[in-house]
Amino acid sequence: MTPRCRGTLTRVPPLNPGNQQPRDLSSADEAWRANAGRAAGTVLFFDFDGTLAPVGDDPTAVQPAPRVLTAIEALAPLVRRIAIVSARPVDFLRDRLGGLAGVDLYGLYGLEHSHSGGDTVTEPAALPWVPTMAELAELARAELPAGTLVEFKRLSVALHWRTAPQLGEAVREWGQAQADRLGLRVQGGRMVLELKPPVDRDKGMVIGEAIQDADAAWYFGDDVSDIKAFAALRARATAEPSFFGMCVAVANPETGQEVADAADLTIDSPAALGDFLTRAAQHLG
Numbered sequence: 357m358t359p360r361c362r363g364t365l366t367r368v369p370p371l372n373p374g375n376q377q378p379r380d381l382s383s384a385d386e387a388w389r390a391n392a393g394r395a396a397g398t399v400l401f402f403d404f405d406g407t408l409a410p411v412g413d414d415p416t417a418v419q420p421a422p423r424v425l426t427a428i429e430a431l432a433p434l435v436r437r438i439a440i441v442s443a444r445p446v447d448f449l450r451d452r453l454g455g456l457a458g459v460d461l462y463g464l465y466g467l468e469h470s471h472s473g474g475d476t477v478t479e480p481a482a483l484p485w486v487p488t489m490a491e492l493a494e495l496a497r498a499e500l501p502a503g504t505l506v507e508f509k510r511l512s513v514a515l516h517w518r519t520a521p522q523l524g525e526a527v528r529e530w531g532q533a534q535a536d537r538l539g540l541r542v543q544g545g546r547m548v549l550e551l552k553p554p555v556d557r558d559k560g561m562v563i564g565e566a567i568q569d570a571d572a573a574w575y576f577g578d579d580v581s582d583i584k585a586f587a588a589l590r591a592r593a594t595a596e597p598s599f600f601g602m603c604v605a606v607a608n609p610e611t612g613q614e615v616a617d618a619a620d621l622t623i624d625s626p627a628a629l630g631d632f633l634t635r636a637a638q639h640l641g
């Protein structure tokens with residue numbers, strides 16, 4: 357079994373020796389120190405739910421964990437770029453990140469983006485799907501059993517069963533049938549099934565493009581959709597061994613093991629991420 361860090365981050369998490377890199381580094385602190393020489397060429401990527409913000413029953417009510425935004429603000433001038441890569445819409449991310457300046461936002465798995473506080477740009481190929489998604493959300497509210505939470509996000513519909521776990525199987529079946537009927541794609545997550553337009557955009561593609569001008573990148577994520585982002589970092593490091601990529605999982609009892617197995621190291625929780633990033637700023641500063 358690969359040893360895992362599950363304590364609070366008053367101690368330094370060990371790297372996951374089951375993964376391919378960086379084999380010659382023995383701790384996260386050492387990884388930050390190794391990164392310090394190229395901080396100006398480093399991009400830091402963060403997923404939102406389960407990574408920056410603890411998971412809760414009501415998707416509209418979650419907020420970033422304490423200290424996380426302050427730590428990101430301290431890191432921003434030290435690195436090339438900071439980006440949030442999420443299944444949430446850009447407007448939601450902008451609202452939750454408050455006054456955080458100069459951060460790039462990729463929403464809806466990259467179907468929307470906004471750079472450094474600029475306007476939100478939507479992937480043109482996805483726009484014709486807005487009416488289909490709106491109708492699908494209405495149908496879901498009419499047909500799915502009480503207890504299912506339907507989240508309409510303009511270019512996708514998320515079907516949640518967190519507060520009614522016994523509905524998971526029925527919701528998944530219904531969602532898959534609708535995806536087949538309408539030609540949509542599905543993305544599983546933490547007690548959620550999401551239906552998306554058949555447009556080639558995912559977190560891996562976003563990362564692959566966003567690291568083109570970078571010498572190093574760290575990606576922090578907790579969910580299965582984040583594994584594609586990890587893979588994009590690994591692909592770049594394989595193609596260009598001088599590239600420094602670090603994949604960091606945030607522990608959770610739902611997708612935790614699968615994501616941790618794909619990562620270089622695991623952090624206990626969004627709250628622990630705040631402490632971890634505060635220490636990173638000390639290494640990079």
Ligand SMILES: O=P(O)(O)OC[C@H]1O[C@H](O[C@H]2O[C@H](CO)[C@@H](O)[C@H](O)[C@H]2O)[C@H](O)[C@@H](O)[C@@H]1O
Pocket residue numbers: 403404405406410411412413414415416418441442443444507514516518545546547548550579581
């Ligand atoms: O890419 P992410 O930023 O990680 O977004 C993934 C999904 O996050 C949200 O759902 C999850 O968090 C909710 C609030 O804590 C929780 O209630 C739900 O069970 C989780 O699946 C969001 O509501 C979804 O739209 C995202 O797909």
